[in-house]
Amino acid sequence: MRILGLLHTRCLPFSRGHMKNLASMVLSGVVLLLVAGPVVSRHDYAAQDRDLILSSPGSEHWLGTDSLGRDNFARFVVGGRLSVVMAATAAGGACAVAAFVGTIGALGGSAARTATAIVFDVMLSTPWYLLVFVIRAVLPLDTSAGVTAAVTFGILGFIGWAHGARAIRDAVLGMVTGPWIRQARATGAAGFTLWRAHIVPNVGPVLVTQFLLLLPTLMLGEATLGMLGLGIPEPLPSWGGSLVELVQTNTVLERPWALVPALLLAISSISLRALAGGESS
Amino acid sequence: MRLALSCSRFFLTLATAYVLLTALLWYAPGRDLDESLWGTAQTLANEPGARTFSSYFEFTRWYASELVHGRGGTSIQFGVPVSELIAERASTTLTNAWRGFAAAWVMALTAGVAAHFWPGIGRLALGAGSVVLSLPAAFVVVALALNGVAPWVGLAVCVWPKTYAYWQTLLQMARKRAHVLALLAQGAGPWRLQWHAIWLPNTRQLFGLLAVSVPLVLGALIPVEVLCDQHGLGQLAWRAVAGRDLPLLTALTLLFTAVTSGMSLLAETAGLEAK
Numbered sequence: 001m002r003i004l005g006l007l008h009t010r011c012l013p014f015s016r017g018h019m020k021n022l023a024s025m026v027l028s029g030v031v032l033l034l035v036a037g038p039v040v041s042r043h044d045y046a047a048q049d050r051d052l053i054l055s056s057p058g059s060e061h062w063l064g065t066d067s068l069g070r071d072n073f074a075r076f077v078v079g080g081r082l083s084v085v086m087a088a089t090a091a092g093g094a095c096a097v098a099a100f101v102g103t104i105g106a107l108g109g110s111a112a113r114t115a116t117a118i119v120f121d122v123m124l125s126t127p128w129y130l131l132v133f134v135i136r137a138v139l140p141l142d143t144s145a146g147v148t149a150a151v152t153f154g155i156l157g158f159i160g161w162a163h164g165a166r167a168i169r170d171a172v173l174g175m176v177t178g179p180w181i182r183q184a185r186a187t188g189a190a191g192f193t194l195w196r197a198h199i200v201p202n203v204g205p206v207l208v209t210q211f212l213l214l215l216p217t218l219m220l221g222e223a224t225l226g227m228l229g230l231g232i233p234e235p236l237p238s239w240g241g242s243l244v245e246l247v248q249t250n251t252v253l254e255r256p257w258a259l260v261p262a263l264l265l266a267i268s269s270i271s272l273r274a275l276a277g278g279e280s281s
Numbered sequence: 282m283r284l285a286l287s288c289s290r291f292f293l294t295l296a297t298a299y300v301l302l303t304a305l306l307w308y309a310p311g312r313d314l315d316e317s318l319w320g321t322a323q324t325l326a327n328e329p330g331a332r333t334f335s336s337y338f339e340f341t342r343w344y345a346s347e348l349v350h351g352r353g354g355t356s357i358q359f360g361v362p363v364s365e366l367i368a369e370r371a372s373t374t375l376t377n378a379w380r381g382f383a384a385a386w387v388m389a390l391t392a393g394v395a396a397h398f399w400p401g402i403g404r405l406a407l408g409a410g411s412v413v414l415s416l417p418a419a420f421v422v423v424a425l426a427l428n429g430v431a432p433w434v435g436l437a438v439c440v441w442p443k444t445y446a447y448w449q450t451l452l453q454m455a456r457k458r459a460h461v462l463a464l465l466a467q468g469a470g471p472w473r474l475q476w477h478a479i480w481l482p483n484t485r486q487l488f489g490l491l492a493v494s495v496p497l498v499l500g501a502l503i504p505v506e507v508l509c510d511q512h513g514l515g516q517l518a519w520r521a522v523a524g525r526d527l528p529l530l531t532a533l534t535l536l537f538t539a540v541t542s543g544m545s546l547l548a549e550t551a552g553l554e555a556k
Contacts, residue, residue, distance in 0.1 A: 121290045127534065127538055130503075130518060130534040133519070133530060137521070137525050138527065224417040227419035228507050230519075243417065269415035
């Protein structure tokens with residue numbers, strides 16, 4: 001978001017509001033594609049057509065087929081749904097934990113502040129790829145694809161909460177010393193009432209921004225793990241898993257439609273970060 | 282006092298990582314099986330299956346002494362001491378990391394300085410940076426590797442947008458300071474302004490930024506080494522997952538955690554908010 005913020009302030013001739021609207025429209029298009037895709041597609045994502053392996057786009061298979069004769073369009077759309085839904089769930093969970101820990105860190109006195117600062121440091125110093133590797137390595141070999149996918153996103157969400165918690169702690173600390181909180185205190189508000197009526201409504205936008213920033217991070221993290229063969233496992237589709245084909249030398253030249261998941265990821269990621277930028281302003 | 286607190290955080294991070302990893306090893310599936318193929322705490326011993334531990338605490342004590350003596354157990358997959366494997370592959374990783382790190386910094390600093398004189402270059406750099414950051418790191422690495430680009434360049438391309446963004450934020454903050462505005466009002470030239478008013482007073486933060494970018498390089502190193510078939514520590518970690526080689530994976534995770542935490546400590550000492 002830092003780089004998008006810089007990009008906006010330096011080069012774009014329109015306001016943050018316009019950028020937010022544009023990002024919303026693009027995201028709506030992606031969501032519509034992911035929701036309506038399986039309805040309009042005539043193929044199941046797992047169905048194999050052994051006579052049509054690695055076929056080109058046509059009226060039967062809109063984006064061709066993969067090396068097992070499965071419809072690429074159906075796999076991209078279902079994979080996208082899976083990536084987005086699981087990333088959103090993990091990001092939501094991470095933001096809930098971030099809100100809880102961040103608020104405690106800000107309002108819980110000096111001991112709580114030191115303790116949460118230490119926890120943030122420990123979390124942020126963890127090399128997350130290796131943590132995912134370790135947990136994937138200890139999973140039993142007969143773990144189902146669904147559970148493995150949930151565990152992968154769970155770990156990514158677990159790693160992601162610390163950034164948000166620190167932002168929320170700083171935001172709440174700023175609010176506590178703000179004029180309207182002082183005024184509320186002067187009028188007798190304290191404890192839970194003060195928290196519910198004056199802090200929670202103002203933490204909302206920070207939380208939304210953190211969610212919008214974390215969502216693309218988790219999607220991109222899963223995609224990278226997928227390209228390393230450690231993302232959502234087969235037979236479940238995912239954007240990261242679909243990109244594995246690109247590792248072969250001639251794929252891009254011979255079948256450029258294999259780039260569609262990367263394009264959708266980039267569009268979604270840029271739009272979500274632009275929305276986060278608009279939200280934070 | 283602040284340094285002492287930072288040092289205690291560093292050791293606490295390592296201790297937490299150690300406790301979590303050894304707990305994972307101890308409770309990993311297959312712990313009770315008498316087979317060296319499974320990732321069990323028992324197979325961490327130099328002679329797999331030869332040593333038994335009655336409790337988790339006994340195991341952690343033994344593993345800590347192994348680490349202190351520079352051994353770290355035996356790799357299940359390769360059947361050699363973990364320390365030997367790490368020593369063998371460290372040079373490839375260090376070479377890649379060093380070149381990628383240096384290239385990322387050269388790109389970020391060049392773009393930063395050029396943007397000061399020609400804003401168009403700044404726009405181009407920001408646009409390219411946001412595109413790179415919106416793609417999976419592995420995708421960027423593959424795209425470059427398929428075009429015959431060296432692995433360390435892929436590493437640099439993955440890292441430089443964040444380095445550039447940090448650097449630009451630092452410069453923007455510096456440009457708003459009173460002494461810079463005063464020099465501007467006096468009609469100081471752009472080079473003088475860059476060097477004396479912006480760079481020199483920010484040397485400490487610049488060192489902090491250098492420290493912050495090391496974990497970024499380490500993060501991008503794994504996809505680079507795996508996808509470009511570089512026999513370094515990143516690829517070793519990936520192979521350890523495939524072979525469920527927990528002793529090797531534990532040692533590598535502890536090593537990477539120590540480096541990341543150490544760099545955060547350095548950045549903090551330099552007065553920079555590390556992450």
